[in-house]
Amino acid sequence: MDMMMPEMDGYETIASIRNNPSYEDMPIIAVTAKSMMGDREKCIAAGASDYISKPVDIDQLLSLLRVWMYE
Template sequence: MNKKKVLIIDDDARNIFALSATLKARSYVCLSRNGAPEAIELLRENDDIDIVLIDMMMPEMDGYEAIPIIKGLQNHAQTPVIAVTAQAMVGDREKCLAAGADGYISKPIDVDQLLLLLQKDNTDSDD
């Protein structure tokens, strides 16, 4: 089985560290960027990223701006993008999905819920 490669986009190094540690312990390969512009550049140059986890609230370019750009990249139009947000307000899930996210999870992250989302997105892959 190929190890799934996950790109974590978050402006908080603590969140990147926690997510990476959790996913690496479950055999995911993790890459990270602390801003959407850098992450988009990485995605433009790499076809082998399987899943993107993106913080919706970041300076410079937030997830709502970044997701349509990511989905517009020819090599990542079908790559699942999961919105990660501390905003757990009514309507936030719908707003994230309307921006193009394939899934949504709120902080603090429930690891079991995250793994279910990742497995759901992995079921469509060609291993």
């Protein structure tokens, strides 16, 4: 989930997805270009499963995907 989207930001989008019982267990990885103190916690509080900042390290992203897709 890109956190810096136009119209509806990632926080609102994640909250909207989590409000649907069908998607409450779906893994959502938050991706943001603006990595600031507290961003990870804010993303997790909004309902993200995990967090990664840009530029995305492909190995780190694949590792996160393996963790969340395994569950």
